[in-house]
Amino acid sequence: MSLVLPSELVVERFLPAVRGMLARRLADRGLTQQEIAAHLGVTQAAVSKYVSGDPEGDDRFREDPETVATVDRIADGLASGELDGYDALAELVALVRQLEDRGPVCELHEEEMPELRGLGCDLCVRGLDPDVRAERDVLASVRTAARSLASIPGMADYVPNVGTNVGTCLPDPRDETDVAAIPGRIYAIGGRIEIPANPEFGASKHVATAILAATDADPAVRGATNVETDDAILDAARSYGIEPLEFDADYDDRGAHLRSRFDDRGDVPRVAYHRGAFGIEPATYVYGETALDAVETLGDLLEEASR
Template sequence: MSLVLPSELVVDRFLPTVRAVLARRLSERGMTQNEIAAELSVTQAAISKYVAGEAGGDGRFRNDPDTIATVDRLAEGIHTGSMDGYDALAELLALIHRLEDRGPICELHETEMPELQGLGCDLCVRGLDTDVRVEREVLADVRSAARTLATIPGMAEYVPNVGTNVGMALPDAGDETDVAAIPGRIYSMSGRVEVPANPEFGASSHVATALLAAKAAGPDTRGAINVATDDRLLEAARSLGYDPLAFDASYEDRADRLETTFRDRGAVPQILYHEGAFGIEPITFVFGATATDAADRLQELVETASN
């Protein structure tokens, strides 16, 4: 685990960049390096490097319009004497707050601490969110399910041309942004199953549509995987006591039609499939209480189909 505080990034990456840009702005306005060093509370040698462009800095901040606009205000205020230290500090703190709210600091934090990626983390601006733990658990479950798919012998045969995905919904999911899945979908290459990225919320409308309809009819169904429709899998499902349910492949009003179908049946099937249509590849959905539950069920189907 990499534990990185946002404040570390502010000190190590943001402030040096702002000081470098601000030093050059003040130099352009005719202030001496000693005067600039006194204003920024750094050494004259540091200012010399800043002005010469040798101090580098982070491009996320150096090219950020909000940061540049704030630095320009600071430079003008310091140069003209219209802004004192309190005013300058207030400007910088307000800028940091904005950059932490899904801005460059937040982006950099996710890069330095990958555990935050895909969480929509807003700890810096809103404090501890009790829902974050649930979101993390869902993301971890999808990640585990994806790893399972990648290790099932023969799984690559059942990855459709459009790709496979595995998803899991939050307990109170209302739309596809509440369903975590793999961005870019899972695909097969040279007989292997490749998982291209870590799961994120809102990454798959395809799986989310079927999963949200299933969850509306049966709240305990929160995980789903799509694979290619294959007679071997369907026969394996029947031999294991499942009752696969066929549905119309059309995308039009699919969510409403599926929800009605599930309610009419009186339960959400473990296996749902269609035979395709013009421009629509035949697809089967495997449902479960969680994403890992769906993955375990799919593994059982694939292994049975191989025997």
């Protein structure tokens, strides 16, 4: 993993773009290149290059509305004398902080370090506090689980028509926004598994409902994946000493129904399933401590089912 600091991107991609924008705007307002150089803290030759040469830096900043508005405001202030260098610097520092929080700097940082995707740049904005570390671990679990799911032999044959998903919740989750899953679900296309996006919190209501019901009954169970219900999978579970739990598909509040079934049973089984209902495909949920744990169990069940 390459380590790239957001400050590096600010220096290499943001500052050249903003200096070029400011140089051109100050020139449009009648300032000489020598005056512009004094304001920007660069040489007159650099100003000449900014004004007449090809734009430097990243186009995303030149096209970003907040950057454009800030540069125009600074140019007006410097040209009129209403702003000095301190004021201009304060404006730019505030802009950088804004752009690091889910703005172009955040976007560039995620491109340079794909491991950050899905964190919303909380690493930069909030730092590595315990909550952020927990979120990072959950997202990593789901990302790895999705890749592992795609590598299970024959997995495409067990993906429901509506798609499947993998999910893990944070410790002590409150609602579905504390459950990370794959946005848009995972689909089987042409015999292969298609993962449309990186995991996000609040991305799946269905798998979140199943996970929240399970972790409410047993806090150690925080992950799940779903496949279509198949008797071969249920038989495979029994061969592993897992007695699958059947529940009804057509309850309006499936979460409450699952909690009731878990309470009746006295634990959360590794496998829970329903046979479907009008407009509802049969589905089987495989549980685990994390999404990856659930997917590994599913892999074992599918291998057993194929024998």
